[in-house]
Amino acid sequence: MKSIALTITAVLFATLSFAQFPQSQSPDSCCYLADDLRAAVYMNQSDKVNVQVAKLLGDKVKIRVKDSNGVLYTKSYKAYERVDLAYDISQFPAGDYVFEIVQNKKVVLSQLFSLPEDNTQLASR
Numbered sequence: 001m002k003s004i005a006l007t008i009t010a011v012l013f014a015t016l017s018f019a020q021f022p023q024s025q026s027p028d029s030c031c032y033l034a035d036d037l038r039a040a041v042y043m044n045q046s047d048k049v050n051v052q053v054a055k056l057l058g059d060k061v062k063i064r065v066k067d068s069n070g071v072l073y074t075k076s077y078k079a080y081e082r083v084d085l086a087y088d089i090s091q092f093p094a095g096d097y098v099f100e101i102v103q104n105k106k107v108v109l110s111q112l113f114s115l116p117e118d119n120t121q122l123a124s125r
Helices: 002-018
Strands: 031-033 037-045 048-055 061-067 070-077 082-088 095-103 106-115
Touching: 031 106, 037 095, 037 106, 048 061, 048 095, 061 082
Parallel strands: none
Antiparallel strands: 031 037, 037 048, 048 082, 061 070, 061 095, 095 106
16 A cells, blocks of 8 residues: 555656646757656856756666767766756857757757857857
């Protein structure tokens, strides 16, 4: 009986965590929506990029940051249902940076950000 109550509670929390992200599937959107994954990559301030992921517990998702030379950063998440990160890229050199969400070896969301020479305004493309 105790395990049934715990299972119902876990399902309820997973359902509520999926309901917190914008639900858009348009190609130019900063969001991705599927039955088992919700993800968003967007600018929060002129020098901050937010990455939010809600997924099923145990599913593996990678967050990658790339520039023109290749992958700068990769982090895998499996033990968490919700990932909410903020990247301060104000100290990055000027250039283009791609933030990717990878699920099952497939890029499900990719967002390009450009950091100009003067570092005054981060731009999303």
